[in-house]
Amino acid sequence: MAELREIIEGCKRKDRRYQDELYRKYSAMLFGLCLRYTKSREEAEDVLQEGLVKIYKSIGSYSMSNSFEGWMRRIVINTAITHYRKNLKHAYHEDITEMSHNSVSTPDDFSNEFSREELLNVINKLPDGYRIVFNMYVVEGYKHKEISEILGIDINTSKSQLSRAKKYLQRELELLSKINL
Amino acid sequence: MTKHEDQFFEMFRESFDGFSPEVPGSVYAGVQKKLFWSSFMGFNWARLNIWYLLIASAALTAWGVSGSQGECRALSSSHDSNFPSEWRDAARSQVTSAADLGASIAEISRQERTAAVSTSSARTSHTANVNPEPAVATNNNPGETPHAVEPADNMENPEIAAETTVQPEQMNVIAPAQLPLNLNNLSVATESGIYKQVHSKSDQVVLNLRYTKTIDQE
CATH class of the missing domain: 1.10.1740.10 (RNA polymerase sigma factor, region 2, helix turn helix motif)
Structure with a gap:
């Protein structure tokens, strides 16, 4: 090689x-x-x-x-x-729709009970904007400042999108956890 | 970042660490295809690309145009003696639209009619009764050899004893290939004969019209 x-x-x-x-x-x-x-x-x-x-x-x-x-x-x-x-036009519409589900408060404490495929599935369900910020921050390790510069958004927008993404994921994983039980 | 938040994010980080799923084969085929087109469309002296093909096709087109014009001149000059000079002028015209083609054909027809009337008047009077409009028709069998067209008024005239078909003659009208006509099947009927396309070439259609004329004999 x-x-x-x-x-x-x-x-x-x-x-x-x-x-x-x-x-x-x-x-x-x-x-x-x-x-x-x-x-x-x-x-x-x-x-x-x-x-x-x-x-x-x-x-x-x-x-x-x-x-x-x-x-x-x-x-x-x-x-x-x-x-x-x-595809921003469609993504924006979806963001508005999905935001209405984010009022549920769920615990942060998830053990590693989910497979990679399950986690990938819930990430794929995230609205586009949330998913990008989440991936950049959590998996790639970018800072909010870098994300805001790359995406051309405000730092606070980046933070709030991450927060919403987290809530959405927690909610979905909790549901998944109940199904798995 | 809180401890809980860190744990939650860590779960994702760990799960996707070293995540390398199998890639479908179609992806690389698509990549190679895009790279080929990108290289082909970009100018590069070292590689065969679209610019070379454009230059080659432009040269071929120029060669074809000059060749077809030369052929037209040769054909026209070889049959100069068979047509009145006014007909030749109309027939050699460069046609740029369907309307131009129609006008050119109408001009040929008009001059032919004028000549026919004057000739007939000198001999007999029966050919003066002619159709004022030229007829343009498509021929469904392009391979068919040109045939004599019998003028309608001849049938009613007892003075005409027989008809003789003379050897086909040729006239040329040059028209661009994008004319909205099915030029491959084009035939043009006039009062005393039929013009039919027998040849087309390159990006221009040379209406190499074969002309068969009927002569009424008394």
Whole structure:
């Protein structure tokens, strides 16, 4: 298997062999990321496809000093955000609808009783805006300031969306917990 | 961040750590397809792309146009002696629209009619009774050889003893291919003969009209 540096140099030369190698090595990890940022598998496939095309096209601008995986993740996250913005009209409508369910107070204390698929399902049910903020903050580890800059929203909006996302998830997980019992 | 909140978020963080589901094969096929088109549409001296094809097709079109015009000139000059000069002028016209094509055909018909009337007047008077409008019809069998058209007034005239079909002659009208007509099946009937398209070429349709004329004999 080729070294990472070799793969990157090969991709910069648009060598098909190295492009295949990069795909084999990182596509699954990036697909997992896409599944968290989108509503459905089909949407995730679209985002991954667009993201990979951007990676292959802009790999020439990548400098070795930064983490390559981090660089790719940022590109795919940005692609997911662009995808979300394209569908913003529908997403806004959905946000309004979903917000009415968020008045239920639920406990925070969940043990690890849920599988990854169950957690992914509840994340996918989140309204688009909540889901993006939640993923960026909780899984990717962005700060609210960074999220607000990337998404072009106020810091307080980012905080409130995270709070609402959390409440929504708690409610859904509680329901799921009852079903599992 | 509270302790509870941290635990809740940690549950998600841990669950998705190293999450690498299987990717459908169609994704990479789509990626390669997009990369190919992107490379194809972008200008690059080192690769065959759309710009090379555009240059090649422009050169071919230019070659085709100059070739068809040369062919028209050759055909026209080889049959110059068979048509009055006014007919030739109308027939060589560059047609740019369906209306132009109709006008060109009408002009041919009008000049032919004028000539027919003057010729007939010198001989007999029966050909003066002609249809004032040219008829344009589509021929459902393009492979069919041109045939003589019998003028309607000839049937009623006992003075006409027989008809003779002369050898087909050719006239050319150049029309662009996007004319809203089925030019492949075009035939143009006039009072004393039929013009029929026999050839088209490149992005222009050369209405290489074969003309068969009936001559009434007394």
